[in-house]
Amino acid sequence: xxxxxxxDMLARExxxxxxxxxxxxxxxxxxxxxxxDTYARLGGDTDALTVVHVPGSFEIPVTAKRLAxxxxxxxxxxLGCVIRGATSHYDYVAGExxxxxxxxxxxxxxxxxxxxxxxxxxxxAIERAGSKQGNQGxxxxxxxxxxxxxxxxx
Ligand code: INI
Numbered sequence: 318x319x320x321x322x323x324x325d326m327l328a329r330e331x332x333x334x335x336x337x338x339x340x341x342x343x344x345x346x347x348x349x350x351x352x353x354d355t356y357a358r359l360g361g362d363t364d365a366l367t368v369v370h371v372p373g374s375f376e377i378p379v380t381a382k383r384l385a386x387x388x389x390x391x392x393x394x395x396l397g398c399v400i401r402g403a404t405s406h407y408d409y410v411a412g413e414x415x416x417x418x419x420x421x422x423x424x425x426x427x428x429x430x431x432x433x434x435x436x437x438x439x440x441x442a443i444e445r446a447g448s449k450q451g452n453q454g455x456x457x458x459x460x461x462x463x464x465x466x467x468x469x470x471x
Contacts, residue, residue, distance in 0.1 A: 324467030328361025331391050331465045333458075334384040335366065338397035338433075340373035347446040348396040348432060348454030355458040374399050374433055375410050378417025385427035391468075392461040393421070396454055397433035400442050411435045428464035432457030 333356070337349050349368065357363050367390070371380050374397030381393045395418050399411040414433050422429035432453050436442040444450040 322467060322470045324463040324465065324470070326359055326459065326462060327466065328356050328359040328462050329466075330365060331356075331361060331462055332389065333366055333392050333394060333461055333465070334381075334390045335368050335394045335396060336377050336380045336384065337368060337370050338372070338374045338377060339370055341398035341400065341442070344398040344434065344442050344446045345396050348398070348434070348452065348457070350454070351447065351452040352394060352396065352432070352454035352458040355455045356462070359459070359462055361462075373397070373410065374414040377414055377433065378421055381418060381429055382421045382425065385421055385425035385429060390427065391465040392428040392430060394430045394432055394457045394461050396457065398442050398446070399433065399435050400439055401435075401437045402439065428461060428468065430457045430461045430464070 338345050353363055377395045377397055381395050384393050401407040418429055418431045434442050434445045434453050445453045
């Protein structure tokens with residue numbers, strides 16, 4: 318029989334920081350609301366959450382790094398929305414956000430969750446913020462809680 322590890326889906330007292338981009342805040346606000354709601358639905362007390370607002374997705378990685386390095390959090394969730402149609406520097410902003418969040422996770426060892434919507438159109442972004450494709454914020458919170466609980470077993 319293999320030794321198997323997995324994280325359960327109970328929020329318990331998990332200390333989670335959420336970094337939220339203000340850019341496209343009509344979308345990122347919906348991601349934040351769903352993430353907080355998911356934490357509560359999974360049994361957590363939302364007083365244990367810390368929310369940090371940053372200007373845009375480009376500023377997410379450096380902020381997530383600071384939070385992860387503080388030692389105060391079991392996981393950091395990154396929420397943003399980059400829409401291709403809305404910017405000529407989509408590739409830079411989206412690319413730096415994705416690469417940067419991955420680097421934070423690898424450099425700090427703290428689960429750092431990529432909840433940044435990267436969409437070609439506004440319609441696609443809306444679909445991932447609570448309509449057809451679910452809500453990226455809720456998915457990010459479930460991933461964070463699973464990782465926090467998984468790491469407790471490793
Ligand atoms: N930031 C986003 O989060 N999403 C975007 O779609 C976006 N666009 O379109 O440019 C965006 N730009 C701002 C960027 O993240 C920085 O805040 C800015 O460049 C200052 O460093």
